[in-house]
Structures are given as C-alpha cells and as structure tokens.
Amino acid sequence: MSGRLAVIGLGPGDARYVTPDALAALAAADALYGYGPYLDRVPAREGQSRHASDNRQEGARATAALRAAAAGASVALVSGGDPGVFAMAAAVCEALAAGPPDWRSLDVTIVPGVTAMLAVAARVGAPLGHDFCALSLSDNLKPWELIERRLDAAAGAGFVIALYNPISRARPWQLGRAFERLRSLLPPTTPVVFGRAVGRADERVTVTTLAAADPNAADMATLLIVGSGETHVIERPGRTPLVYTSRSAQGTSA
Amino acid sequence: MSGRLAVIGLGPGDARYVTPDALAALAAADALYGYGPYLDRVPAREGQSRHASDNRQEGARATAALRAAAAGASVALVSGGDPGVFAMAAAVCEALAAGPPDWRSLDVTIVPGVTAMLAVAARVGAPLGHDFCALSLSDNLKPWELIERRLDAAAGAGFVIALYNPISRARPWQLGRAFERLRSLLPPTTPVVFGRAVGRADERVTVTTLAAADPNAADMATLLIVGSGETHVIERPGRTPLVYTSRSAQGTSA
Numbered sequence: 012m013s014g015r016l017a018v019i020g021l022g023p024g025d026a027r028y029v030t031p032d033a034l035a036a037l038a039a040a041d042a043l044y045g046y047g048p049y050l051d052r053v054p055a056r057e058g059q060s061r062h063a064s065d066n067r068q069e070g071a072r073a074t075a076a077l078r079a080a081a082a083g084a085s086v087a088l089v090s091g092g093d094p095g096v097f098a099m100a101a102a103v104c105e106a107l108a109a110g111p112p113d114w115r116s117l118d119v120t121i122v123p124g125v126t127a128m129l130a131v132a133a134r135v136g137a138p139l140g141h142d143f144c145a146l147s148l149s150d151n152l153k154p155w156e157l158i159e160r161r162l163d164a165a166a167g168a169g170f171v172i173a174l175y176n177p178i179s180r181a182r183p184w185q186l187g188r189a190f191e192r193l194r195s196l197l198p199p200t201t202p203v204v205f206g207r208a209v210g211r212a213d214e215r216v217t218v219t220t221l222a223a224a225d226p227n228a229a230d231m232a233t234l235l236i237v238g239s240g241e242t243h244v245i246e247r248p249g250r251t252p253l254v255y256t257s258r259s260a261q262g263t264s265a
Numbered sequence: 266m267s268g269r270l271a272v273i274g275l276g277p278g279d280a281r282y283v284t285p286d287a288l289a290a291l292a293a294a295d296a297l298y299g300y301g302p303y304l305d306r307v308p309a310r311e312g313q314s315r316h317a318s319d320n321r322q323e324g325a326r327a328t329a330a331l332r333a334a335a336a337g338a339s340v341a342l343v344s345g346g347d348p349g350v351f352a353m354a355a356a357v358c359e360a361l362a363a364g365p366p367d368w369r370s371l372d373v374t375i376v377p378g379v380t381a382m383l384a385v386a387a388r389v390g391a392p393l394g395h396d397f398c399a400l401s402l403s404d405n406l407k408p409w410e411l412i413e414r415r416l417d418a419a420a421g422a423g424f425v426i427a428l429y430n431p432i433s434r435a436r437p438w439q440l441g442r443a444f445e446r447l448r449s450l451l452p453p454t455t456p457v458v459f460g461r462a463v464g465r466a467d468e469r470v471t472v473t474t475l476a477a478a479d480p481n482a483a484d485m486a487t488l489l490i491v492g493s494g495e496t497h498v499i500e501r502p503g504r505t506p507l508v509y510t511s512r513s514a515q516g517t518s519a
Contacts, residue, residue, distance in 0.1 A: 022284070023377075025286075026285065027284060027285045027286040027289070028284050028285075028286055028377070029284070029285070030276070030281060030282050030283070030284055030379065031280065031281045031282075031283070032279075032281040032282055035281070069512070093379070093383050093387075094387075094391075095383060095386040095387055095390075095391045095392075095393050095394060096383070096393055096394075097394070097395070097512075098394075100386075100387070100390065100391035100394060100509070101390075101391040101394025101395065101509050101510060101511065101512050102512065103391070104390050104391050104394070104497075104499065104507050104509030105509065105511060105512065107499060107507065108497065108499050108509075115499065115500075115501040115502060115504075116501070116502060116503070116504070119390075119507070120387075121386075121387035121388070121390065121391065122387065123277075123282070123379045123383040123384050123386070123387040124379065124383075125284065125347070125377045125378065125379060126383065129347050129349060129350070129377040129378075129380060130377050132349040132354075132375075132377070133347075133348075133349055133354070133374075133375035133376065133377040134375070136349075136354065136358050136373075136375065137348075137349045137354035137355040137357070137358050137375065138349075139349050139350055139399075140349060140350075140351070140352075140354060140355025140358070141351070141355065141401065142398070142399065142400045142401060142415055143398065143399055144396070144397065144398040144399075144419070144424060145393075145396065145397055145398075145399075146396045147395070147396060152512050152513035152514070153513060153514040153515070154515070157423070157514060157515075160422055161396055161422045161423065161424065163422075164418040164419070164421060164422035164424075165398070165418070165419075165422070165424075167418060168414055168415045168417075168418035168419070169411070169415065170398060170415065170418075170419075243358075243362065245358065245361060245362050245369065246369075247369040247370070248369060248370060249370070250369075250370075253358050253361065253373070255354070255355050255358030255359065255362075256355060257355065257359060258323070258351075258355050258356065258359065258406050259406035259407060260406070260407040260411060261407070261408070261411075
C-alpha cells in the first residue's frame with residue numbers, strides 16, 4: 012500500500028511548542044484529519060484537504076484517517092499535546108487492529124509532542140521531578156472503581172499524580188470524588204497545581220493545597236498535578252511560587 | 266536581580282525535536298551550562314560562554330548556573346528530553362531552596378521538551394495510551410525497597426510503567442531485580458519495549474515480552490516501557506509490530 016498516516020502531536024497550544032518534526036509531517040500530508048480546534052492551529056496550505064470532526068469521535072476519526080491512507084493518500088491526523096498520551100495514537104492502533112488485514116501494511120508513524128503535564132509542570136517548577144503517574148479521570152471507558160483503585164495505589168506508594176480529563180459537562184462529580192479520596196491518603200498540605208490552557212492565550216495556572224483544592228476551579232482544558240510527600244513549595248517575593256518534587260526520597264509510607 | 270535562568274529541554278536527541286521555544290531561549294542566553302553531550306547538541310554562537318560538567322554533578326551544575334544568573338547573566342541550563350522529568354529542573358529548585366534568599370527573586374523559567382518515554386512510545390505505537398507511571402530505577406537517592414514498593418503498586422493497579430535510568434556501571438543488578446519483581450505480578454506475555462537512544466543515529470528499539478526481557482539488552486541510554494493487562498501487540502508483515510494500550514479498561518485485578 013502506498014498510503015501513509017502520520018499521527019502528529021502539536022504540543023500544548025502555541026506554535027512555539029510545535030517541533031520541526033511535526034511541521035515536516037504536516038507539510039508532507041495531502042489530507043489533514045482532526046478535532047476542529049486542533050486543525051485550526053495548522054496554517055492552511057493549497058491542495059491539502061481538511062476533515063474536522065467532533066472531540067468525542069476518536070474511533071470514527073481514526074478509522075476515517077486509516078481509510079484515506081489505505082486509499083493511497085498521505086494523511087496527517089493531528090492531536091493536541093502528545094498523540095500517545097490519552098489521545099489519538101491509541102485510537103488509531105485500536106482501529107487498525109479491528110480493521111481489514113491490509114491496513115497492517117500501511118506506513119503509520121507517530122510524531123511525539125509536549126504533553127500537557129510537561130507544560131503545566133514547567134510553568135511552576137518541577138513537580139514531576141521524581142516518580143509520577145498520569146491518570147485519566149474519565150470513566151467513559153473504564154469503571155470508576157478502577158480509577159479509585161489507581162488513585163489509592165499511586166498516592167499510597169508516593170507517586171506524584173497528573174490528572175488528565177478531570178471534569179466535563181457529562182462527568183461533573185469525578186474530580187470532587189478524587190479529591191476526597193486523595194484527602195484520606197495524603198496530608199492536607201500536599202501541593203496541588205491547576206494548569207488551564209497552558210501555552211494558550213487564556214492560560215491560567217494556580218498552586219493550592221489538597222485541603223483547599225476546589226473541583227469547580229477545573230474545566231475540560233485543565234490538567235492537575237497532585238504532589239507526593241516529597242513535593243515542596245518555594246515562596247518567592249513578587250513571583251508565583253515554585254513547586255518541585257525532590258530527586259531524593261525516603262521509604263516512609265505516604 | 267537582573268539575571269535570568271532558563272532550564273531548557275532539548276528533546277530526545279535530534280534537532281527535529283527541539284521546539285522553537287527552546288531555540289529562542291538558547292538564543293537569548295549569554296552563558297550555557299550543561300552535561301557535555303547535551304551542550305554539544307547546541308550550535309556554537311559567538312559571545313556565548315559554555316560550561317560543561319559531568320553527568321553526575323546535577324546539584325553542582327544547578328548551583329553554578331544559579332550563581333551565574335544571580336551575578337546578572339542570562340543563563341541557559343540545557344537538559345536532554347524534558348528538564349522536568351528526572352532531570353535538571355528539580356535540581357535547580359533544590360539548589361534554589363538551599364541557596365541565599367535573594368536567589369528567590371531570580372527570573373527562572375523552565376522550557377519543556379519531549380521526554381524519552383514519549384519518543385520511545387511514538388516509535389512503537391501507543392503503549393502509553395492509557396494510565397501509566399514513570400519510575401526511576403536509580404537507587405542513588407532513594408532506597409531500593411521504595412522502588413520495589415512502587416513497582417508493586419503500579420503493576421498491581423494496572424498502570425503501564427516507563428522505567429528511566431534502568432542500569433549503569435554502578436547499578437548493574439537493579440533492572441534484573443525489577444524484571445523478577447514484575448514477573449511475579451504480571452503475565453509472562455506482557456509486552457516490554459526497549460528504546461535505546463531514540464532520536465539519535467544509534468537508535469535501537471525492540472519489542473519483547475516480560476518473560477523474555479533481558480536486562481543485559483539495556484544500557485544507560487535505554488528507556489523501557491512495561492505494558493499492563495490492556496497493552497496489545499499488532500504484528501505487521503515486513504514492519505515492526507505496533508504496541509498500544511487500549512483506551513478502555515476493565516476493573517479486573519492485574
């Protein structure tokens with residue numbers, strides 16, 4: 012098969028985070044697929060078709076992109092952040108596994124990008140400076156009990172926790188429940204970072220504590236980082252505090 | 266204080282992964298600090314001083330960079346991958362916390378980059394497509410027992426596990442011990458990815474199973490990804506297999 016599919020990470024929102032590798036892959040494509048707001052970040056180019064779809068249609072979008080590649084096109088499927096982290100690369104692999112056998116001969120490449128937790132962490136210091144987990148709070152595709160079990164395991168073993176997909180209109184209570192759960196496992200002073208739309212014009216980053224963390228301060232564009240027992244805050248005069256997790260850790264239980 | 270310090274992620278090794286944000290921060294610096302091989306990736310520019318140091322001297326390097334910034338310089342401290350993930354940003358925060366109070370007035374920025382696990386994951390598909398942990402196997406700054414406890418917690422709760430710093434001349438047995446531990450918790454067919462020097466000329470990526478994983482196949486430049494019960498392999502004719510973790514998960518115990 013002559014078609015190709017590149018699944019491309021655009022990073023956290025601004026052109027200054029788009030790698031040369033991603034730009035080259037975008038330039039090589041005949042057809043662009045993606046969630047509308049991500050496609051809008053890519054400058055228009057003559058002769059390149061565009062196929063926008065809704066946020067929730069990952070599976071259908073992946074299948075459409077694979078079908079176009081199988082028909083011989085050079086296809087770019089764009090993703091915010093890194094396509095491999097709670098994003099389109101897994102949806103493409105799932106669609107490929109479920110699709111016709113000849114899709115396995117397609118040239119599929121994944122172009123990595125700066126995922127949201129790295130951008131949020133960079134804004135406040137180094138909260139992911141030592142062992143950490145990335146956990147999606149969406150219970151659309153997994154049971155809530157599994158999410159609670161993973162929160163317990165991560166907090167109990169002293170991992171810093173990055174929370175993706177914390178809240179949405181259809182999932183209004185999950186973040187509050189997660190905070191409750193974490194409050195039963197971690198000290199009230201544990202640092203919590205809310206990073207909203209980092210790398211975009213409406214960016215807002217705040218540092219608070221687990222005791223004071225308000226789920227209503229998050230929206231769909233927010234990524235959260237919950238510290239561990241090794242996460243510290245440095246207050247700074249006239250500047251936002253720095254949050255970091257020590258490179259050294261003791262074996263004490265959380 | 267007029268000095269500035271930017272802690273800059275260069276990504277996984279090739280210029281095609283360096284973001285425009287990182288390039289701009291490098292261009293703005295009077296003085297570059299870093300581990301020699303990372304500094305060597307940055308093109309020389311007249312009027313810019315260079316201060317290379319050894320890999321193990323993170324604390325001393327961070328302190329030297331802060332001292333230069335406090336003296337009024339515009340300093341860039343370069344890091345491979347993302348500076349916030351097992352890298353220089355945490356060392357800078359630690360040095361700043363331990364340093365003179367006026368260092369807290371310095372303009373410190375962190376420039377994120379593509380960290381190794383994202384680059385390795387991209388090479389094989391989407392093994393980090395769902396909940397995952399990043400864990401350093403170095404017991405230089407934490408007890409080995411804590412590492413085992415974190416391996417147990419992560420594998421037991423169904424996280425995919427990215428292993429940083431798997432092995433070195435001074436730490437020859439840790440990866441083998443980690444594999445033993447994981448074999449007691451996960452099925453022998455669990456996919457394991459070895460990604461060596463991804464993004465560099467001597468890149469080598471292999472996909473194996475937990476049963477067959479050989480610690481001697483890893484070196485200091487290797488990052489490993491150990492799958493979960495939701496991680497699958499798609500064999501492809503004439504191509505390397507695709508490895509991905511499903512976006513959906515069941516609540517079954519690992």
